Amino acid sequence: MNNRFNQLIQYNLSGLGCWLTVIFVALFLGSVGLGWVVNGFLLLLVFLLLLPILIIGGVQWWLKRNLIQDNCPVCNYEFTGFKNTEFNCPNCSEPLEVISGGFSRVTPPGTIDVNAVEVTAVSLEEKTDSSAS
Numbered sequence: 001m002n003n004r005f006n007q008l009i010q011y012n013l014s015g016l017g018c019w020l021t022v023i024f025v026a027l028f029l030g031s032v033g034l035g036w037v038v039n040g041f042l043l044l045l046v047f048l049l050l051l052p053i054l055i056i057g058g059v060q061w062w063l064k065r066n067l068i069q070d071n072c073p074v075c076n077y078e079f080t081g082f083k084n085t086e087f088n089c090p091n092c093s094e095p096l097e098v099i100s101g102g103f104s105r106v107t108p109p110g111t112i113d114v115n116a117v118e119v120t121a122v123s124l125e126e127k128t129d130s131s132a133s
């Protein structure tokens with residue numbers, strides 16, 4: 001009964017115990033003369049903590065500069081697109097690009113997209129060559 005209670009306390013304090021272990025290890029290394037290890041570890045920790053903030057900040061800054069929100073010129077559907085890229089409207093799949101802060105069609109108005117089908121023509125010479133050999 002008593003043993004179980006102790007286990008429960010240990011389980012609840014495991015998070016705190018982890019940090020206490022880290023601090024004790026840091027103190028031990030510092031006392032032994034490996035303070036530079038602790039400093040390096042702390043620098044790494046600070047770096048790892050700052051890195052996501054820097055990345056998120058950078059990404060947000062980049063998105064603010066490159067994301068454009070506008071309406072589709074064909075179907076008037078509002079969405080966001082990237083600058084300097086060609087993309088398709090998610091509603092009508094019209095190919096669009098960003099020109100002077102707004103969406104515009106890549107193909108000029110009135111253009112009808114036609115899928116070209118390549119027809120393979122077999123010449124008479126090729127036919128006679130294959131039959132001769």
Ligand SMILES: [Zn+2]
Binds near residue numbers: 073
């Ligand atoms: Zn559209």
